[in-house]
Amino acid sequence: MEKIPMTPEGLGRLEEERKRLMSEERPRIIRAIAAAREHGDLKENAEYHAARERQSFIEGRLAELDDLVSRAEVIDTTKLSGDVVRFGATVLLADEDTDEETTYQIVGSHESDIDSGRLSVTSPLARALIGKSLGDSVEVTTPRGLKFYEIVKVGYL
Numbered sequence: 001m002e003k004i005p006m007t008p009e010g011l012g013r014l015e016e017e018r019k020r021l022m023s024e025e026r027p028r029i030i031r032a033i034a035a036a037r038e039h040g041d042l043k044e045n046a047e048y049h050a051a052r053e054r055q056s057f058i059e060g061r062l063a064e065l066d067d068l069v070s071r072a073e074v075i076d077t078t079k080l081s082g083d084v085v086r087f088g089a090t091v092l093l094a095d096e097d098t099d100e101e102t103t104y105q106i107v108g109s110h111e112s113d114i115d116s117g118r119l120s121v122t123s124p125l126a127r128a129l130i131g132k133s134l135g136d137s138v139e140v141t142t143p144r145g146l147k148f149y150e151i152v153k154v155g156y157l
Contacts, residue, residue: 010110014068
């Protein structure tokens with residue numbers, strides 16, 4: 001069974017979502033199915049079919065969350081330090097063409113959110129950064145072509 005690298009915050013978000021689905025969504029959908037059954041003929045009951053479809057989605061997501069949580073390899077980034085980019089690092093990059101600076105934290109693929117600066121460890125940019133050090137230049141192939149970044153700062157929160 002392959003382990004999935006994850007930050008403690010990422011694991012916490014998955015556990016919160018699982019708890020919410022179990023304690024709020026699942027009981028709500030059970031009530032909706034019961035109410036729809038009271039309307040009579042189930043073959044032509046759109047409310048019933050919609051509720052069953054939602055229930056199927058919730059149960060599938062719960063199974064997925066259980067799998068992710070059971071395979072999580074939590075890496076505590078507060079215990080890491082140094083100038084080498086590894087999982088959990090927060091990296092300040094400077095675009096070598098425009099001098100525009102961007103900050104990313106390298107996180108697990110299930111907790112990535114590029115708008116929040118959380119970059120998946122499996123992304124091309126993160127893969128190019130892993131193992132590099134402060135001051136190194138990194139070459140990344142993007143949809144717009146080849147990009148070059150300089151690592152300005154490496155930190156671990």
